[in-house]
Amino acid sequence: AQTVTQSQPEMSVQEAETVTLSCTYDTSESNYYLFWYKQPPSRQMILVIRQEAYKQQNATENRFSVNFQKAAKSFSLKISDSQLGDTAMYFCAFINYGGSQGNLIFGKGTKLSVKP
Amino acid sequence: NAGVTQTPKFQVLKTGQSMTLQCAQDMNHEYMSWYRQDPGMGLRLIHYSVGAGITDQGEVPNGYNVSRSTTEDFPLRLLSAAPSQTSVYFCASQPGQASKAFFGQGTRLTVV
Numbered sequence A: 001a002q003t004v005t006q007s008q009p010e011m012s013v014q015e016a017e018t019v020t021l022s023c024t025y026d027t028s029e030s031n032y033y034l035f036w037y038k039q040p041p042s043r044q045m046i047l048v049i050r051q052e053a054y055k056q057q058n059a060t061e062n063r064f065s066v067n068f069q070k071a072a073k074s075f076s077l078k079i080s081d082s083q084l085g086d087t088a089m090y091f092c093a094f095i096n097y098g099g100s101q102g103n104l105i106f107g108k109g110t111k112l113s114v115k116p
Numbered sequence B: 001n002a003g004v005t006q007t008p009k010f011q012v013l014k015t016g017q018s019m020t021l022q023c024a025q026d027m028n029h030e031y032m033s034w035y036r037q038d039p040g041m042g043l044r045l046i047h048y049s050v051g052a053g054i055t056d057q058g059e060v061p062n063g064y065n066v067s068r069s070t071t072e073d074f075p076l077r078l079l080s081a082a083p084s085q086t087s088v089y090f091c092a093s094q095p096g097q098a099s100k101a102f103f104g105q106g107t108r109l110t111v112v
Helices: none
Strands: A003-005 A010-014 A019-021 A024-026 A032-039 A046-052 A064-069 A074-079 A088-096 A110-115 B004-007 B010-013 B019-025 B031-038 B042-051 B054-057 B064-066 B076-078 B087-094 B107-111
Touching (some): A024 A074, A032 A064, B019 B031, B042 B064
Antiparallel strands (some): A003 A024, A019 A074, A032 A046, B031 B087, B042 B054, B087 B107
């Protein structure tokens, strides 16, 4: 079975500090993409960052970066210089490609609170 | 710049009623899908479509029907609403199999 596990249901961080959200996944495929999505209280799903599994280099997007460990099937998200607007649910997800199905498989989410 | 449009945003149904959640995208994406989001459960796939005329079941399809007569539209039908279908529903579209997904704003459905 293909699964995504986010072991931290809730986290909090002080404004301007750094926080890391954990994610592990399980798939027997070798070709896939990994994603982190942010869902603020507005309910909109916003793509934060994407990582191609075949790339060894970790993806970065401004204050957001990932630590991708393919052998360990781990994909953590680091948020630097946390801002109040980062308060949201964060979902880790992946898509296999190369076969006939290309649907996102999500973790259960981590609720992040950034405190002033 | 519409993207993915879902209607309605909120809906209250009585048990046993039927309704259709609408989803339309203007990006000419082949892949479309429906998810439901429940507290502590993340997003779970209900149905998906890889193109007009082609649909398939996801993880939690029971109680829902879909059809895809055009590339743009992918409605989700609740046949006989049950309280267990109280949830937030998201429609998504993707330009390709492993591409970034574009999400609608979601529909909060309450079945009483």
